[in-house]
Amino acid sequence: MMHLLPKTNIDFLKYRKVYYTLFAVLLIGGIVSFCTKGFNMGIDFTGGTMVQVKFNGAVEMGQVRDALSATGANSELQSFGDNSYAISEKSTADEVGVVQARIEKALNTLNVPYTVLQTNSVGPAVGESMTERALWAILLSLVFIIIYVAFRFSNILWGVSGVVALFHDLFAMAVAFSLTQREIDLVVVAAFLTVAGFSINDTIVIFDRMRENIRLHPKMSFRELINLSINETLSRTIITTLTVLFALVVLYFFGGEVINSFAFAMLIGCISGVYSTIALTTPLVYTWSRGQLNDGSTPVKSAAKPAAKKISAEVKREEAAAEGYAPAKPKKTVTKIKRTRRTKKN
Numbered sequence: 001m002m003h004l005l006p007k008t009n010i011d012f013l014k015y016r017k018v019y020y021t022l023f024a025v026l027l028i029g030g031i032v033s034f035c036t037k038g039f040n041m042g043i044d045f046t047g048g049t050m051v052q053v054k055f056n057g058a059v060e061m062g063q064v065r066d067a068l069s070a071t072g073a074n075s076e077l078q079s080f081g082d083n084s085y086a087i088s089e090k091s092t093a094d095e096v097g098v099v100q101a102r103i104e105k106a107l108n109t110l111n112v113p114y115t116v117l118q119t120n121s122v123g124p125a126v127g128e129s130m131t132e133r134a135l136w137a138i139l140l141s142l143v144f145i146i147i148y149v150a151f152r153f154s155n156i157l158w159g160v161s162g163v164v165a166l167f168h169d170l171f172a173m174a175v176a177f178s179l180t181q182r183e184i185d186l187v188v189v190a191a192f193l194t195v196a197g198f199s200i201n202d203t204i205v206i207f208d209r210m211r212e213n214i215r216l217h218p219k220m221s222f223r224e225l226i227n228l229s230i231n232e233t234l235s236r237t238i239i240t241t242l243t244v245l246f247a248l249v250v251l252y253f254f255g256g257e258v259i260n261s262f263a264f265a266m267l268i269g270c271i272s273g274v275y276s277t278i279a280l281t282t283p284l285v286y287t288w289s290r291g292q293l294n295d296g297s298t299p300v301k302s303a304a305k306p307a308a309k310k311i312s313a314e315v316k317r318e319e320a321a322a323e324g325y326a327p328a329k330p331k332k333t334v335t336k337i338k339r340t341r342r343t344k345k346n
Contacts, residue, residue: 008231013223016283023168023280030175037178042076042185043122045131048090049099050120055083056113061257067106075103076183078258084117096121134189141193142166145200153207161284162203165276169199172272173265182261191262195269198244202237202277209233210282222289226282234278241274 043050061079068075068087076088091099100119107114142163149159170192177184209229217225248270252263 008234009227010231010234011227012230012278013227013283013286016279016287019279019283026168026172026175030171030178033175033178037181039174039178040181040183041131042183042188043088043090044185045128045134046090047122048088049096050086050088050122051100051103052080052084052086052117052119053107053114054117055085055110056115057083059083059110059112061085063110064107067109068103070109071102071106073099073102079256091121130186134186137189138170138192138196141196145196149200149204149207152204153211157288158207158285161281161288162200162207164284165203165273165281166196166199168276168280169195169269169272173268176268177265180264182264185261187259187262188265191265191269195266195273198270199273199277202240202273203281205236206230206233206277206282223286226286230278230282237274237277241270244270 042048061077064085064087065077068077073089078086078088080086087103089099089103096119100116104116145166146156146159146163149162150156153159173192173195176182177188182188206229209232210226213220213225213229213232217228220228245267248263248267251259252267255263
């Protein structure tokens with residue numbers, strides 16, 4: 001197995017209060033940003049008009065964007081290849097004709113023949129329905145993740161802590177979109193759900209190693225066991241994350257306008273996911289399982305220890321009886337029976 005880093009022995013739980021403080025700062029800052037700046041929702045959620053056109057000749061996306069900007073309207077442009085473009089603009093159902101006329105007027109300035117392939121309008125009712133479905137998709141994914149982790153590791157606290165980390169990742173992505181005012185559409189929602197699956201994968205890897213180390217090191221304290229598990233999987237986590245980040249960086253800078261927001265969301269989510277897995281998931285498991293003030297000196301008890309102690313005590317009693325120091329209880333009973341029989345014969 002490839003190891004990017006040498007064997008580490010970092011006490012990650014030592015700074016758990018710092019992690020909790022940073023999480024609280026993110027929550028407060030995010031709420032302030034949501035209340036002051038809000039979100040730039042796409043026409044998938046707010047409603048609007050989409051006009052798809054195809055030029056008969058070669059036209060650069062930059063030329064089309066400059067022509068649309070000259071109208072003063074805030075239009076979104078997507079390229080489908082073969083000189084086909086989709087132009088979207090927020091509007092009401094009554095403004096569809098006005099928006100289409102303004103777009104066609106802007107395209108006429110390019111002096112390149114084109115054909116309007118289709119014009120679609122998304123009403124406010126459809127936008128509200130899409131918003132509701134997107135929220136339900138995110139919430140249900142979190143619920144099923146709790147059930148899955150709790151069932152797999154037989155501990156609901158582990159599942160809840162994993163979902164808290166997922167909430168941290170999704171919240172960090174939402175804050176990034178609020179601060180940058182990037183448009184949120186269904187593609188971005190897909191990025192949110194993808195990050196949720198990617199982040200919980202790292203968490204499950206660490207949980208698996210924790211469960212394995214509980215069996216391998218029954219006398220190790222819970223704090224040492226968690227730190228050992230994180231250190232053992234640290235190299236794997238970094239290698240996996242860097243592999244994904246390299247691909248996302250290429251998509252972000254060279255993938256085009258269509259998937260730029262998707263790549264941006266994935267970049268924020270992947271970086272946040274690695275941080276939350278180490279800084280939130282395992283510290284929360286430790287805090288909720290042992291108490292925040294626990295210094296880790298209490299060992300993880302093994303289920304086989306009470307039975308082992310009982311067997312050990314019986315063995316010692318029999319050995320002592322054999323050496324003549326203290327007769328075993330069963331032998332006393334047998335001796336009394338023999339004496340009684342002798343008396344009857346006499």
